[in-house]
Amino acid sequence: MAVAFDTSDRAIYTREHHDFRDRVRRFLTEEVLVEYPDWIDRGQPSRRFWERAGEIGLLGIGIPEEYGGLPNSDFRHSAVVTEEIQRLGLAIGGLRVQTDICVPYLLHHGSEAQRRHWLPRLASGQVVVALALSEPGAGSDVKSMRTRAMRDGDHYVVNGSKTFISNGSIAGLVILAAKTDPAAGRNGVTLMLVEPSTAGFETGRKLDKLGLRAQDLAELSFTDMRVPVANVLGEVNAGFDYLTSNLAAERLSIAVNSQAAAASALAWTVEALAGTRPSQDVKFTLADCAVQVAAGQAFIDQAMGKLVAGALTGADAAGAKLYSTELQGRIVRKCLGLHSAGTAYRASSRIGQAHLDGRVSRIYGGSSEIMKVIVSQHLGL
Template identity: 40%
Template structure:
């Protein structure tokens, strides 16, 4: 059977720590958090104390300065657990990465130590009611006023929105320039003019807070700008491959886990004098899903290697995101079918996994956008051969 070669003994020791943390601090409470629509803030502090947040952040900013595989382990074990409430991936892989990559020394000192400890929770403010995949179409405005910028607008579908202390916010500083009019800011959510809307009621991922955010004459110092004015879109594009890789990592892990629990269930569940696993249909379905999951895992691990070497391009990331997102949803659907009526009951993990799965075809760039990126590149390469 296929075995992964990415991780060493130190990595696996950390994986064991993460699993124990999940069993102790998340598993007993997650069902309650699904009802409440949010996880408690003290979970973030406990995760920080356990060394699970922002593993790659340099020591000078309070981090452990470990390699990317330690972050991967946290993402994988959270995905394997099926507990989708804690928004660690967004906090670590996106917000902290933006600050580490593009922030000033002052910005790094202000936010990164608190993000490592879990004292400050990060969120990404990009999507708007009229701008999802088309980020150039955002309408949230930031207007210069002396040494400050005044921000007005709104965001929607913002994960960690109810809890976030720092927000990487995409704004328009030049409404007439689609390509170069976007600017990013690091927003302290305690400032006047920032308001959280309702916690949105979603199909799945019930324990993860997802919010509307509003900005009404929010005044932020120019020193809160992340990168240069008008260069926000370029900065966002440089991180999309990493975001899509993280999505693929999660989907690959969930697919593997759902296959495993379905194998266990069908081996025990009896029907017509034998187990569900004895039926040829079950064996053929599992054979197909298992093979596709292994193929997806091999490609995902190769993308992880490329990313760590600085060589993961947007096309490979889009392929990984598209393939694994589709597989994730198909595995959730076909495995639920093998559970029969019990698979439709919310108390069964396969039911919640089915509801949680659907977002992966949308978040981090829709499947249609991935196809556009891949198809455009195919024909671009074809022209080079002519």
């Protein structure tokens, strides 16, 4: 039972995925690690990162080759990237926001003109994209959304604000959710493609965070911002259906990240204890962790197989997210306690930072409590 990142016996991956993993690993270890301390200070990755990620294909995952995407790629390629990022204990969740969350909206709901204009720019790293959904006091509760977009001729006039927006301060494109029919509740939400250069668009402060310090998170506001009707993504008032259509994949993306984080914490701890004589209690704790991580990996690989086959259900994804994010919390906490206090609680500690980075995984994308509701409903309860 391997605790390190030996993926050779995982049936979910092909030779092509292993080759892609080698490319991703080289990029992260030879280029990203050098820059990463600066990202923490700035609170966001460098422009160079996005451009290089585009050059080597990381941003083209899932995008058809005709739009500049990575040929024959699917969610498994994204999982490879996530696993390699977590292997090094990095926080680059904005990349998954682009490939796993935002790109599918354009692919599945954008017009041909929108796809041809934006997808090559996203795949190359020329443009970074953000999803503007959460609002102050409302979170991602669509019913409570206060941002309004009122039709005025060939434009919508938008007023409102968004918060906790990943990639918010660096984005060149924002997929904005706004109420176009406030009386219709969730059936009155529309998605729009907005460029930050639009008059009335304001990027507010970057938000300080307990963890994920190298990840961009910002506030956005809109004051009488005029958005052309042609920038509507898909159909007017169909935004809620679009937001939920990719939710299973989004939650599985979080689950893959959490599973990889748990595996990393275990691997680092075993490495830290190499050459020592751990007590039986420590051995038993790590043995228990290893079994849980192995079980979680089998669960996640099964879910990935279902997603690639088009058979992943909302309950499947909820269960995967619930298990893996709670697993992440348990494993990291146990492993943190097995490191010496003199190293584990320093700012430079990988395991200490993993403890801070991991807590939010049980909140965003739907809390653990919401995942339990979904699974229990699937059980007919």
